[in-house]
Amino acid sequence: MVFTQKHIINAPSDLVVESLQGLCAINPQLSLDVEHKVVYRKDQDRSKVALISGGGSGHEPAHSGFVGKGILTAAVCGSVFASPNASQVKKAISLLDNEAGTLIVVKNYTGDVLCFGLAREHHLATQPAKADKVKFVIVGDDVAVGKTRGSLVGRRGLAGTVLVYKIAGALAEQGKSLNEVHAAAQWVADNVATVGVGLEHCHVPGTSASDSEIGANSVEVGLGIHNEPGFTTLSPIPSAEELINHLLDLLTSTSDPERSFLPFTHDQSSDEVVLLVNNLGGISELELGGVARQAVKLLQERGVIVRRLISGTFMTSLNMPGFSLTLLLLPRTGHGNNPLSTDEILSALDTKTETPGWKWSASAVPSLPKSEAVSLQERTTSHSVKPIPASEPQAFDRAIFAACKALIDAEAEITRLDRIAGDGDCGTTLRDGAEGVQNKVAQGKILGLDVIQSIVSIAGVAEEQMGGTSGAIYSIFFSAVAQGLSTTNSSQITLEDWIQGLSHAQETLYRYSRARPPSRTLVDPLVAFIDTLRSGSTFAEAVSAASSAADNTANIEAKAGRSVYVESQQLKGIKDPGAEGVSVVLQAILKSLNA
Structure with missing residues (x-):
């Protein structure tokens, strides 16, 4: 299937003229000869060289979008992908008639070359005194067309044609002669690929579907x-x-x-x-x-x-x-x-222009910025807190690995849910975070021998690699967990310490988010897990409560998050993707601990 067969138009036959009329509304300096589909400058300075180009429509902003001070004086527009006829081009030449001369620049397509060339010859046949006042440049810059294949017709004209317009147009605006503008345009055409x-x-638009794909x-x-x-x-x-x-x-x-x-x-x-x-x-x-x-x-x-x-x-x-x-x-x-x-x-x-088609560009040599980013972990003084290990460091390491793998494996399903309930990026965001954590593990910056600094590293990954709402929520949450854990007097992180850290994180999260369960957000399973753990239940029971809360998001009305903006009927039976992500993590940790 081709990229798209849908178009927003009135009728295919009216599309080009209606588009040109819209262009003139955008840029009131332009006039339009509707019959000949010629867009031209109202304020043409007839003491300066005029530039004409054009060709089939469908290449916008080329060619009409470059008509204006500093580039083209007129553009002649054919139907979509079809050259304008010679009568259209002759009309443009006559509209721009001046003593300084006219330069015609066309892409190297047979129809364009023949029709623009024919118009030039007809014009000069009726005005032989101006034989040296209308010059012609053909641009063929496509390196995909090899020399053997293009030996007769030459290379196709592509985007390099725009550079010919811009340079020739600026020189014409400066008052250069037709010979000077022509020589410069020809040189650019010869040295562009x-x-x-x-x-x-x-x-x-208006054609049947193509079999080509x-x-x-x-x-x-x-x-x-x-x-x-x-x-x-x-x-x-x-x-x-x-x-x-x-x-x-x-x-x-x-x-x-x-x-x-x-x-x-x-x-x-x-x-x-x-x-x-x-x-x-x-x-x-x-x-x-x-x-x-x-x-x-x-x-x-x-x-x-x-x-x-x-x-x-x-x-x-x-x-x-x-x-x-x-x-x-x-x-x-x-x-x-x-x-x-x-x-x-x-x-x-x-040189600055007054055309809608020419995009802003810097008048300087481009330079790629060097990374000066400092991670959250690097901003946190590594030795401000004495390293405290988990009660079982190897189990901590396994749990981190399992959670990351589970999120990566679940990306497709979470993305599917988010395409319905959100903006479609939750799965990839969580996957990016998981991959970032894996990289930190490989670098030795997340390990069970230094739990607090590991949690700080995870918060940094959430901030810098996940981004968006999810990244902010996770970063706040894990930063607060680290703060809560840092109050321990133990020589290793115990279950009581984890409860203290998680409780502090819940309070901190509530400070920045209005979501409260049941809200149809990741807060639902997160709070269910923390509350159940805090009540004295086992870790397995807390994970079960979180999973149930995540499943229940499929049956409740959204009160927070992007799902608020989605029709309730559309969400029926669809779990919240963020809540599902929390459930996936907790279930993976439980499975790793029981392995």
């Missing part, structure tokens, strides 16, 4: 922005580091006879680039940030200097879940006949 990856193809555990490398297939599929999906390393190999290769397009030297610190990380429409900003970080890190490790990092949604394939990486290889001083210096290119990229 892009490769994209997708987890799935997209669906065009990428496997559930696969990613396609080199796919086009019109659902054209890539040149290879990787399965299973590699880690971000492995995938991006592969993409950078394709972009920077000088030994691959099919895909060596840019003259990288691979000498340490001699290659300088602009890196564009582009969302193809359907991945989250969270993932895109991770991609940007990984790409910068790996380029730095290769000795490539990233002079600018630009990241965001620039040229999409509707809602395709994927991204592309673009490298613009900056000129080396004294090498080649370059129309622009590196500083001039960077200045053009840094």
